[in-house]
Amino acid sequence: MSLAEELYKEVILDHYENPRNFGELDPCEIHEEGVNPLCGDELEIFINMDGDKVKEVRFKGKGCSISQASTSMMTEAIEGKSREEILDIVNRFKSMITEDHQPDFEDDLEDLNALYGVKKFPVRVKCAVLSWNTLEKALQ
Numbered sequence: 001m002s003l004a005e006e007l008y009k010e011v012i013l014d015h016y017e018n019p020r021n022f023g024e025l026d027p028c029e030i031h032e033e034g035v036n037p038l039c040g041d042e043l044e045i046f047i048n049m050d051g052d053k054v055k056e057v058r059f060k061g062k063g064c065s066i067s068q069a070s071t072s073m074m075t076e077a078i079e080g081k082s083r084e085e086i087l088d089i090v091n092r093f094k095s096m097i098t099e100d101h102q103p104d105f106e107d108d109l110e111d112l113n114a115l116y117g118v119k120k121f122p123v124r125v126k127c128a129v130l131s132w133n134t135l136e137k138a139l140q
């Protein structure tokens with residue numbers, strides 16, 4: 001395993017063991033659920049908006065480390081961002097793990113690069129995109 005892969009693995013494990021924004025919001029403006037039956041991943045996303053921006057976001061879920069880490073990373077990535085910014089991140093993320101798009105997230109989005117390696121495991125791609133598809137549905 002290369003050094004980059006080793007570091008990416010650590011980032012994923014850290015999000016899995018210490019999920020960011022875990023919990024729920026009550027009251028909650030936007031609530032959406034996602035399921036990946038192939039792996040048994042389940043998650044719920046709770047979002048409150050402030051105008052066009054995400055004011056706060058929480059999630060609950062269970063499943064494999066990839067699905068849970070991906071959701072944790074996603075909640076960190078979208079906090080404070082507008083719908084337009086978020087949909088751009090969603091598109092970049094999906095093309096990173098389904099197409100030939102190199103990982104190029106920077107600053108507060110850097111952790112997302114850790115999921116780049118998932119593209120080598122087609123079965124796991126569904127685990128990684130579950131939260132992002134659920135988020136897209138939630139914001140529509």
Ligand code: ZN
Pocket residue numbers: 036039040041063064065066067127
């Ligand atoms: Zn999974």
